[in-house]
Ligand SMILES: Cc1ncc(COP(=O)(O)O)c(C=O)c1O
């Protein structure tokens with residue numbers, strides 16, 4: 001079939017790194033103890049969980065006591081949003097989020113709406129950025145919670161989270177950040193930035209799937225969703241996923257290392273090479289999201305007169321893994337709400353493509369993807385009734 | 392998700408591209424997801440002697456276009472009008488449920504092209520008379 005395979009869908013998930021896997025392996029059969037048991041088996045597992053908590057905390061500048069482990073990013077988002085809203089509902093019923101959040105956040109807000117909360121959804125500009133003045137004017141005396149993602153999964157844009165945090169801090173509003181795409185990929189410090197709660201997910205940073213983390217600043221009170229044995233300071237009951245948590249810790253270590261060895265800078269160079277190759281060699285191809293204020297591993301486009309699913313399948317046949325927010329690729333047959341919120345037309349949103357690079361992506365991979373995409377676009381445009389230069 | 396037949400026609404579609412001087416052109420759009428299919432036909436003695444398509448849509452839409460053009464080539468106009476999207480789906484070895492609507496474009500595209508041909512012919516006859 002194809003002689004080369006290039007996975008460029010790291011926003012969807014990443015491979016568990018070898019070092020992470022090796023750290024995890026002993027915690028399945030040898031060190032299998034329940035971290036809540038008093039005996040030697042339990043104590044060993046407890047020690048491993050505590051060490052992982054230190055590592056995850058260090059990744060974002062938090063104290064270990066401020067990290068709660070969950071069963072993934074979606075659960076951490078739900079815990080943060082529902083937990084904070086219910087803990088503070090006597091202070092007010094107004095909550096704020098943005099138009100481009102992940103479903104784990106948006107749908108949690110919809111659920112809050114059903115429970116009698118009032119939700120304001122902030123718009124974004126054409127590069128998917130929220131305006132700080134929009135946030136300021138949306139805030140009311142009864143606003144209790146603001147949730148804004150650090151970086152968008154579909155178009156890569158960073159939000160002005162530090163400014164938004166300051167505004168919320170000044171007014172005593174809890175500020176939650178969905179950092180699933182950003183954590184482990186760019187260095188930042190929750191304390192310096194004034195973030196009250198931060199969601200992280202291990203599988204987006206070379207750790208295992210089904211393990212997440214929620215940073216909750218000391219002093220912020222939230223209600224649990226899962227009740228039971230009182231693990232994780234009573235905020236997430238259930239016997240800890242020891243191996244998964246150990247894997248998260250190892251992934252956080254790996255990420256911290258990548259912050260200091262020039263990996264991120266190289267990733268940015270490769271990302272920019274891909275963006276420049278695609279936008280300069282393919283006519284009617286546009287970058288989506290912000291040109292510079294974006295995830296270092298993230299390049300997303302809209303390709304005019306084409307449809308995403310057909311491009312994905314042709315890329316797949318060439319051994320390239322990518323993703324799209326086109327209507328035909330969504331179960332609902334609606335184009336991505338993120339692209340629509342940015343003011344991109346239905347027609348152009350049809351041709352959305354996302355390439356997300358990984359730590360093992362090479363310059364050759366970028367060249368391979370750019371060359372193949374160019375050829376695929378030309379082939380498919382020969383079939384498109386919308387393409388002007390056809391025939 | 393797709394059958395081998397769908398993938399084969401999607402990767403190597405038959406009768407693809409614009410046609411010069413067609414006798415009839417049908418352009419139909421898909422209200423579900425906003426896709427467009429254009430069918431060009433050449434007609435001789437009430438028979439489709441040549442056909443081609445252009446499609447802006449997913450793999451299922453492209454494969455359906457290719458399949459329907461192969462199915463109706465050589466048929467009389469009335470025979471071609473009797474081809475339904477079910478026939479196209481069957482010939483493709485099936486489509487996923489959420490992709491059935493794409494095959495409707497193929498049925499409608501052929502109908503629109505034949506209607507266009509008949510309307511033009513009628514107008515031509517009247518103009519001569
Ligand atoms: C921005 C964002 N938030 C939340 C999630 C959900 O994380 P998880 O897959 O760990 O539940 C994702 C994953 O796709 C994401 O990209």
Ligand code: FES
Nearest residue numbers: 328424448449493
């Ligand atoms: S053409 Fe849109 S789903 Fe098939």
